[in-house]
Amino acid sequence: MKDFVDAIEFIFEARETNEGVRVGGSQFLELAADHMWLSLVATVIACATAIPLGLWLGHVGRGGFVAINASNVGRAVPSLALIAFFVAYLGVGFANVTLALVLLAIPPILTNTYVGVRQVDRDSVDAARGMGMTGAQTVRRVELPLALPLIFGGIRTSAVNVVATATLAPLAGLQSLGDPIINVSTYGDDGRLGAALLVAFLAVATELSLAAVQRASTPKGIRRRRGRMKQVRYATALIAVLLAALALAACGDDDDDDGGNGDGDASAQIERNEANADISITVGSKNFTEQKVLGEIYAQGLEAAGFRVDKELNLGDEKTALEAVTGGEIDAYPEYTGTALLSFFGVKANEIPKDPAVAYEDARAGFEDEGLVAFPPTPFTSSNEVGLTSEKAEELGVETISDLAEHDQDLTLYGSPECRQRTDCLLGLEQVYELDFRRFVPVAIDLRHEVLTSGRADLSIVFTTDPQIQREGFVLLEDDEGMFPPYNSTLVVREEVANEAGEELERVLSQVQEGLTDEVMQELNARVDLDKKTPEQVGREYLEESGLL
Amino acid sequence: MTIAQVQIRDRSSEESCVADNGFCPDWIWDNFDRYVDPFWDHVYLTVVAVAIGFLISFGLALLAYRRRWLVAPIVNVTGILYTVPSLAAFFLLLPITGRGTTTALIALVAYTLLIIFRNVLAGLDNVPEEAKDAGRGMGLTQRQLLWRVELPLAVPEIVAGVRVAATTTVGLATLAFFAGAGGLGGEIFADINFKSNVVTAGGLCVLLAAVLDLGLLLVQRAVSPWSRA
Numbered sequence: 001m002k003d004f005v006d007a008i009e010f011i012f013e014a015r016e017t018n019e020g021v022r023v024g025g026s027q028f029l030e031l032a033a034d035h036m037w038l039s040l041v042a043t044v045i046a047c048a049t050a051i052p053l054g055l056w057l058g059h060v061g062r063g064g065f066v067a068i069n070a071s072n073v074g075r076a077v078p079s080l081a082l083i084a085f086f087v088a089y090l091g092v093g094f095a096n097v098t099l100a101l102v103l104l105a106i107p108p109i110l111t112n113t114y115v116g117v118r119q120v121d122r123d124s125v126d127a128a129r130g131m132g133m134t135g136a137q138t139v140r141r142v143e144l145p146l147a148l149p150l151i152f153g154g155i156r157t158s159a160v161n162v163v164a165t166a167t168l169a170p171l172a173g174l175q176s177l178g179d180p181i182i183n184v185s186t187y188g189d190d191g192r193l194g195a196a197l198l199v200a201f202l203a204v205a206t207e208l209s210l211a212a213v214q215r216a217s218t219p220k221g222i223r224r225r226r227g228r229m230k231q232v233r234y235a236t237a238l239i240a241v242l243l244a245a246l247a248l249a250a251c252g253d254d255d256d257d258d259g260g261n262g263d264g265d266a267s268a269q270i271e272r273n274e275a276n277a278d279i280s281i282t283v284g285s286k287n288f289t290e291q292k293v294l295g296e297i298y299a300q301g302l303e304a305a306g307f308r309v310d311k312e313l314n315l316g317d318e319k320t321a322l323e324a325v326t327g328g329e330i331d332a333y334p335e336y337t338g339t340a341l342l343s344f345f346g347v348k349a350n351e352i353p354k355d356p357a358v359a360y361e362d363a364r365a366g367f368e369d370e371g372l373v374a375f376p377p378t379p380f381t382s383s384n385e386v387g388l389t390s391e392k393a394e395e396l397g398v399e400t401i402s403d404l405a406e407h408d409q410d411l412t413l414y415g416s417p418e419c420r421q422r423t424d425c426l427l428g429l430e431q432v433y434e435l436d437f438r439r440f441v442p443v444a445i446d447l448r449h450e451v452l453t454s455g456r457a458d459l460s461i462v463f464t465t466d467p468q469i470q471r472e473g474f475v476l477l478e479d480d481e482g483m484f485p486p487y488n489s490t491l492v493v494r495e496e497v498a499n500e501a502g503e504e505l506e507r508v509l510s511q512v513q514e515g516l517t518d519e520v521m522q523e524l525n526a527r528v529d530l531d532k533k534t535p536e537q538v539g540r541e542y543l544e545e546s547g548l549l
Numbered sequence: 550m551t552i553a554q555v556q557i558r559d560r561s562s563e564e565s566c567v568a569d570n571g572f573c574p575d576w577i578w579d580n581f582d583r584y585v586d587p588f589w590d591h592v593y594l595t596v597v598a599v600a601i602g603f604l605i606s607f608g609l610a611l612l613a614y615r616r617r618w619l620v621a622p623i624v625n626v627t628g629i630l631y632t633v634p635s636l637a638a639f640f641l642l643l644p645i646t647g648r649g650t651t652t653a654l655i656a657l658v659a660y661t662l663l664i665i666f667r668n669v670l671a672g673l674d675n676v677p678e679e680a681k682d683a684g685r686g687m688g689l690t691q692r693q694l695l696w697r698v699e700l701p702l703a704v705p706e707i708v709a710g711v712r713v714a715a716t717t718t719v720g721l722a723t724l725a726f727f728a729g730a731g732g733l734g735g736e737i738f739a740d741i742n743f744k745s746n747v748v749t750a751g752g753l754c755v756l757l758a759a760v761l762d763l764g765l766l767l768v769q770r771a772v773s774p775w776s777r778a
Contacts, residue, residue: 003644076758078720081751164634196640
């Protein structure tokens with residue numbers, strides 16, 4: 001229960017992150033306000049579209065098939081797919097997200113309005129006509145009031161669904177309460193749990209208040225005598241939920257199957273050592289391309305050396321990965337030295353050593369305290385960079401980040417949502433370079449290049465090893481103040497496994513990592529991100545082309 | 550020991566469907582493999598969640614059918630479960646049940662309860678009094694009446710509830726990867742910009758929903774041949 005207490009504290013009390021940014025408290029209120037504003041706009045637009053249409057279809061008694069099946073079809077399209085579809089085809093932004101939510105909200109309202117009108121007693125309609133009402137009057141005075149309870153039922157369903165789905169808005173570059181859920185690295189577990197609680201609360205509150213409106217809107221004449229079912233205490237209900245969850249939790253987790261055998265060739269390469277067969281290693285990774293490729297390279301390399309290897313790639317962000325490795329769910333995963341120092345060991349971004357070797361040493365010491373062994377780092381470094389199109393760079397005449405000082409008031413910077421709060425990102429640019437951009441727009445990390453090519457962003461935060469840089473001819477501004485810390489990747493291994501497999505591990509790692517330079521890593525990322533191969537394929541290609549397999 | 554250098558390709562002047570982020574049937578055809586495992590994860594999550602949800606809510610409905618006072622509390626509790634967004638539910642469960650399929654299943658099951666419960670109960674309530682009287686006249690006990698007359702006649706509405714639950718669960722299971730349970734959502738999320746990917750993974754979800762919906766409709770026809778007329 002302590003987790004929940006901490007989470008609730010987070011909602012009410014602002015706190016400071018390592019990077020010195022206040023999150024939680026009133027900042028959460030802002031997110032909640034954004035969340036509800038987005039939901040409200042979408043729901044209102046959906047109502048304004050679906051209710052008149054439903055009334056008309058119901059009044060003339062046509063299009064029933066469409067109106068009724070709209071909600072069936074709507075249900076079958078997952079909200080995540082819908083949002084993704086909009087992002088892929090129309091790009092990010094308030095209008096697009098709103099449109100996606102409106103599409104999601106229309107079917108239940110349309111269906112309910114139609115059904116509501118159709119189920120009005122035909123005798124009442126005939127009576128109205130007999131009294132000399134016109135078509136419009138019949139709709140307004142008879143059909144609409146009698147259909148109102150069902151219409152509100154539809155609005156209720158839609159509104160709750162919209163509030164739930166608005167949680168995904170950060171994927172499309174909008175702020176909402178989904179932010180702390182999707183960007184755990186900034187907000188931490190407490191923030192995520194707090195946001196989840198708040199989203200749940202808002203959904204339930206929406207449901208309850210609209211239910212009350214629905215009851216109040218039911219014309220007295222048709223108000224049915226219902227059992228007094230609403231008055232059950234919700235506290236009891238929530239306790240029941242938690243009990244059910246605890247009971248089900250006893251069912252235990254499932255296991256993954258093992259990765260099979262790699263048949264090492266007899267050539268010079270990674271030597272197979274049968275003694276390793278006794279040792280099983282579960283390799284994990286975070287949830288983006290470079291990490292998955294690294295995970296595959298390590299996993300396949302270790303497999304070739306005879307270890308029994310399982311893969312648990314795509315874990316999530318760094319906090320999730322660290323938890324997984326300290327908790328023993330996985331045995332190893334690649335982490336960047338800069339990330340580790342900043343995000344795990346509380347080093348302020350401007351205090352991170354600029355020398356990669358020193359940064360590694362510091363990170364290694366930090367991991368040691370966690371019972372983890374950090375093996376020697378990769379040659380490549382994958383740090384944040386300020387990127388822009390070559391046309392823009394020419395137009396502004398900038399080569400270094402300091403050069404931006406003359407233009408910052410006119411420039412829009414895009415970055416991942418956590419960028420705003422990180423000293424190796426927007427915050428650092430503001431503090432170290434004293435830049436004050438016209439606007440900062442948070443977008444999903446995958447969109448960092450698209451915003452440049454589409455011209456929406458003047459500047460975007462990209463990574464050194466991004467393959468798109470080379471393809472699109474982006475210019476990376478020189479970090480002349482040395483603000484971005486070194487981000488070499490180091491395989492972090494549980495002590496127990498490291499002790500067991502130490503020397504053999506080191507042998508394989510040094511072999512496997514040797515060729516991972518900036519250019520090669522960029523190429524490997526390109527094969528996944530641009531050529532759309534799987535990380536598994538690309539990992540194998542790397543090992544084979546390097547002559548390691 | 551030096552290792553061979555990986556081939557680095559210049560992509561700056563490349564024109565291809567994939568490079569242009571189009572909708573590329575060829576790419577989908579060549580890469581369909583990667584969707585297979587997530588697809589089956591998705592099927593597993595959906596089917597198991599709906600099956601467990603059905604068992605629980607069916608039991609609850611039978612319990613509440615003869616004890617009406619139970620209806621209100623059950624509707625309230627399942628109503629709240631239904632309202633809590635599944636994405637939030639996954640994270641609310643994390644501290645209790647940890648990452649993994651179990652967590653995802655709990656949240657998905659919780660979501661189906663209200664839908665199925667309401668439909669089973671409505672189905673039973675809508676059985677014509679005459680049919681029940683006829684059954685009683687034939688000397689059926691309460692229990693026999695339930696299993697031989699009332700439930701068979703309620704099948705269409707019960708299945709309708711399960712169909713709604715199934716299609717909804719297919720959609721919600723796209724978020725299960727947040728709880729570490731895999732599924733097609735993970736594929737969508739992994740490359741949310743790439744049209745071919747989004748369309749394929751999203752399309753598979755819709756397809757799965759349609760197939761389950763149709764399958765359940767066929768089941769309904771098979772177990773209630775009299776309602777076909």
